[in-house]
Amino acid sequence: MYFGKTRQSDQSGRVPPNQNVTTSFPVLHTGDVPYYEDMTKWNLQVYGLVDHPMLLSFEDVKAFPRYESKNDIHCVTGWSRLDNVWQGVRACDIAEKAGVKEEAGYVILHAEEGWTTNLPLDDFLAETSLLAYAHNGEPLTPEHGFPLRGVFPHLYFWKSAKWLRGIQFTKENHPGFWERNGYHMRGDPWQNQRFTWD
Template identity: 60%
Template structure:
């Protein structure tokens, strides 16, 4: 499956006060995780306000899900935008197929390595463009960019696209994540310049 299309008028695609780059800057907090054996060391847990027990996907389970491609632009809160990115991975809609999310679940908390988290409304997590990606521009993600799997939420500032994702929590509370507790916006719409809590 392929999702996305190029928009010819690039000016319409660039949020206010962003500059376009062809590089892929590396920005993160904490250490970069490295894995010796993904089949033993990596898994993805879905938990919280879902029916039944939490669901744990092994690395092999993740690759058995429907694989797809997506084309989009990404926008970093620090001011750079990178256009026409191709991602390979699993759309969220395919990840949660077969999971019954309780109606009181209004938010999602993404949990990554080293206790890093970020929050977003459930409708943004479930958006048709939301993906868990393992490759960028037809190459596996590098450790610095989130290998083996990262979120891609292209309509929000890129800090919401958590690297090194390990768990997804469904909750009724909008709990601020790491950067949100440190002054970043709780939502992060780049076209509204929602960079900081006072924006």
């Protein structure tokens, strides 16, 4: 399914089934790329089943402890990119600050233009889960999600929503944009969970 120009085979056990390794960083999304000229107009809302709803500025986000994570990412379209280094805030630190209620079981990530994706709470809280504002030591580019994107490397990369604007904790699992259009509700690349019927 992946039509990129650079492919490499990898036999190290790091690449899930039916994936091709690339050294490029393909750009895939729906809608327009947002460009933020005035970051004072950007915020991140954390709400839903939490004790302490938050409306965070970009500076508020960057005030959380900075975390760095090196991992591989796997796109549902068939490419994998190895050894990415992300800098940002651990998702579990955001959840802890908000005080997630016991009845919460899922997370809905809200991005620009009404785009959403859903995650089980355990996936959001995983040790490798990050809200990233930098990649390989450089601020994210607009095409790759500036100012803030999710990074959930144990799931297919569409779950790592770009241009985040909201994190909603819910009791029930509500399908996001691609999930309503046939993609798998969880998206584990090692289980080849690409589509609803997988």
